[in-house]
Amino acid sequence: MTNIRIIKTCPLNLGFLEDNLEINQSKTPGLCGLDGKPTPVAAALNSLTGADSATEAMSHARRDYLAEIYRLQSSTEVPVTTTAVAARLEVSPPAAVKMMRLLAHEGYLRRQPYKGVRLTPKGEREALRSIRRHRLLEAFLVTVMKFGWDEVHTHAHDLEAAINDQFEDRMDELAGYPARCPHGDPIPTKDGRMPALSEASLLTFPVGTRGILRRIRRHTPDKLRYLAEIRLTPGTPITLLNRAPFDGPVRLKTPVGEQVLGADMAANLFIEVAT
Numbered sequence: 001m002t003n004i005r006i007i008k009t010c011p012l013n014l015g016f017l018e019d020n021l022e023i024n025q026s027k028t029p030g031l032c033g034l035d036g037k038p039t040p041v042a043a044a045l046n047s048l049t050g051a052d053s054a055t056e057a058m059s060h061a062r063r064d065y066l067a068e069i070y071r072l073q074s075s076t077e078v079p080v081t082t083t084a085v086a087a088r089l090e091v092s093p094p095a096a097v098k099m100m101r102l103l104a105h106e107g108y109l110r111r112q113p114y115k116g117v118r119l120t121p122k123g124e125r126e127a128l129r130s131i132r133r134h135r136l137l138e139a140f141l142v143t144v145m146k147f148g149w150d151e152v153h154t155h156a157h158d159l160e161a162a163i164n165d166q167f168e169d170r171m172d173e174l175a176g177y178p179a180r181c182p183h184g185d186p187i188p189t190k191d192g193r194m195p196a197l198s199e200a201s202l203l204t205f206p207v208g209t210r211g212i213l214r215r216i217r218r219h220t221p222d223k224l225r226y227l228a229e230i231r232l233t234p235g236t237p238i239t240l241l242n243r244a245p246f247d248g249p250v251r252l253k254t255p256v257g258e259q260v261l262g263a264d265m266a267a268n269l270f271i272e273v274a275t
Contacts (some may be wrong), residue, residue, distance in 0.1 A: 060161035063130035064089070065099050066108060069119055070127035079116030125192050132188040133160050133168055135181035140171045142182045149182040149233075150224035183224070184215025184234035184270070199270040202240065202250070203263065209240045211271035218268050231256045238271065 108123035
C-alpha cells in the first residue's frame with residue numbers, strides 16, 4: 001500500500017512580518033491613526049463587516065506609514081526623510097527604510113535619492129482614506145457611543161482595520177456627518193479632499209489676540225483630561241493675556257476665568273482669530 005503523507009499548509013504569519021518591520025510597536029499617542037495592533041474586538045468585527053483579516057492587517061500597516069508621511073509633508077515643501085518617519089512612528093530607521101521601499105515599489109511614494117520621499121497621488125488618496133476613517137471613528141465613539149474624548153484615539157485605531165466602507169458610511173450618518181474629530185482635526189471628505197484650515201498655533205499670535213480654539217494637536221489622554229477640566233475644548237473663545245519670555249507660561253482668558261498653561265501645551269492649541 002502506498003503511504004500518503006498529508007502536508008499541512010500554514011497561512012502567512014503577518015504578525016511575524018509586521019514585527020520584523022517594527023510596524024506599530026510603540027502605540028504613539030495623539031497622532032490620529034498611527035498606533036497599535038488590532039485587538040480581539042477588532043478581530044471579532046472582521047466577521048461582522050466582511051473584512052479580510054490578512055489583507056486588512058498589511059494594508060492597515062501601510063496606511064499608517066502613508067498617513068504619517070502625509071502629516072509630515074503637509075508642513076514642508078522638502079521631501080520627508082526616513083529619519084523623520086522613523087522618529088514619528090518610533091521604529092528603527094532600517095525598518096522604516098524597508099517599508100518605504102515597499103511603498104515606493106507599489107507606487108505610493110516617489111523617492112528622491114539621498115533626500116527623502118513624497119506621496120504620489122495614489123499614496124495621498126490612501127493616506128486621506130486612513131485619516132478619514134480614524135477621525136470618523138473618534139467622532140462616532142464620542143457622539144454615539146459616549147466615550148470620553150481622551151479615550152477614543154486608541155479604540156479608533158484598533159477598529160480601523162476591522163470595518164469596511166459600508167460600515168464607515170453608516171457611522172458617518174449616525175454621528176451627524178461631522179466635519180471634525182473630537183480633538184478638532186478636520187475629517188477628509190469621502191472623495192479624498194482635506195478641508196482647508198484657517199487656524200494656527202496660539203504661540204504664533206501676539207498678546208491681546210482673541211480667537212476660537214479649533215483643535216488640539218499632538219494630544220495625550222492626560223492632557224485631554226486636563227483641558228476638559230479647565231473647559232478648554234474646541235469651540236471655546238479665548239484671549240491671549242500674557243506670555244512670559246524664554247518659553248515661559250502663557251496666561252489665557254476663557255469664559256470660565258483665567259488659565260495658565262505651559263508653553264509646550266499652549267503651542268498645541270490651534271486657534272482661529274476672530275474677525
